Amino acid sequence: MKNLVIVESPTKARTLGQFLGPDYQILASMGHVRDLPKGEFGVDVDHNFEPKYVIPKNKMKMVNQLVKSTEGVKNLYLATDPDREGEAIAWNLLKVIEQKSKAKLASQKYERVVFHEITKDAVLDAFSHPREIDQNLVEAQQARRVLDRLVGYKLSPLLWKKVKSKLSAGRVQSVALRLVVDREREIEAFKSEEYWVIEVEVSGQSSATRDQVFVITLAKIGGKKAEVKNQKEADEAVTDLKAAQYTVESVSSKEVKKYPNPPFTTSTLQQRAANVLGFVPKRTMSVAQSLYENGLITYMRTDSVNLSPQAIAQTRKFIEEKYGKNYLPEKPRLYKVKSRLAQEAHEAIRPTSIKVTSDQLPVASSDEKKLYDLIWKRMVVCQMAEAVVNETAVEVIANSKQQTTDSKKYLLRANGQQIKFDGWYKVYAKAPITEQVLPDLEKGEPLDFKNVNPQQKFTEPPPRYTEATLIRDLEKNGIGRPSTYAPTISTLYDRLYIEKMEGKKIAPTPIGKTTVDFLMKYFSDIFDYSFTAEMEDDLDSIAQGNAEMPATMKKFWGPFEAKVEKVTEEADKMKVEVETTDEVCEKCGKPMVIRYGRFGKFLACSGFPDCKNTKALNSDTGMKCPDCKEGDVVTRRTKRGKTFWGCSNWPKCKFASWTKPKLPSSLPKDDSAASEKTSEGAETSDQA
């Protein structure tokens, strides 16, 4: 073979093969081929922060084969991704080949080719315009890699000493954890307040309007914002409203265009799949991987909303044929990434062929069909005409018959929405319309009172994060990359920093809180939400040749190392808070506490070490044991880490099962049912 091409992924290799023909052999590197060693620091801080690279054990075989394949090759093409990491992979590949190759490949014998979309035109064009490896870009990647190593491998051992063994800290994971902890503290500090919403049902009096009852909501009392704080104030308002005369004060109406959402990136796909299908990001990614490997969708790890011109053209043609000319905008819709930190090495996530709908998928699991359907709809919709909605706002004055003072003047409002043209809504079974349809009303028109409905409410704290919303906020701050979002969250679980609560919400554990407290006390600059963005500025300078990696590292390392040393000597060991429970130890009568062990949470006697009683924590499944009917069904792990379901009364009750036991009358949890129901509705905002 005269021509050898190396890319990252086998799927990309296969696709490229179709464009390049039989004269090109295409191999995959499976991502990075070299890395800093796991078992040592690997950065020579005294000599220009020189990184020590090793080939990981599990990659050795593959790398050796790659090197062997280069023997006798005339042209070597490095076609890794067109971003910082891709450039570094290409450079590391070259280094490994030079090092290992008996033929001593001369440096002129390679070509670096880059393309932003995997289409025949783009690929052939790239191959006719090869370039050399961009050393500045490689240096920027090394700076990123080394900085992460400095932070991670210096602060983790500090945690072992000052908090608890086997913990970890890092530029990305610790900020993710901080988001969760900060949110939890907001919730803890939140004071709920009572307020009342007062709705009145009314209808018009004319023949055209009297049949339709609609709802108006109290907005102002005596010209001021209505603030009904308690039952007494609510009763007073209700009495007045029952006896009032209602007149339309104003009617305003305008047509509003509703634009479709941009096509999916990794993060927005994860959020949408969580909301609609109830998938955790990990599951979304593994299903998407399978779709990708079967050639059904484009690459699933991307931060770009770009679309290839061919994909847009094909979609526009499809829209015109299937929905008609009215649903096709005059010009294609082009989307731009909001974040300056995006690298945009790939396209947005879209079907490879818009003609294939989810029910026409070849062999595919139901998960794959559902996820594909989301991706397909989002792609079609993003090139469709906007919907036109008529939005009406009505103000109504309610004047008490007996009262003439202004302070008793009530103003109520209603908002209405009516679809004038459905546009892209057509693709979804349910349009994202939240307001009622109002009758045609005129200023000065009297209304008939039908009913008044006072509702007691309480202000609610901000919601806990889910995996998907946590990823959304990480992305918003430029923290982490599409390939690391799901794994980062797994790390937080593995370290027992966070745990999953009811309804897929995430809460920090005492260990998580203590770790954040420690890190923020001494290293608040590194775990500031803007640290990564500032780091990216420095990396940009290196990539543009305006700064050098060693100098940039030194600027960080000097004060950092000093701080680490000082904290190592001076800081006290942190105390991790212990949660007590209402459970009483049946052996000694002392209360039980929650402890964290190798296998997660368990109940232990607070009298330890005098009393060594432990038992399983009644948890998650909410099911009674089918055997003894007394204990709860709890998830457990074998020594090998495999999950199974057992009885909390173990060892008294020996019930155990590899699969989740099913109760005959068990109803699905309300949140999953609700999210399934909306599965065909269009989202209103999934990337606020």
Added chain:
DNA sequence: CAGTGAGCGAGCTTCCGCTTGACTT
């Protein structure tokens, strides 16, 4: 199919980002 925590303090743990695999249960 099933253990765990503390302290003596052995020897080990740990980062982010790129990518799929599967000698052993």
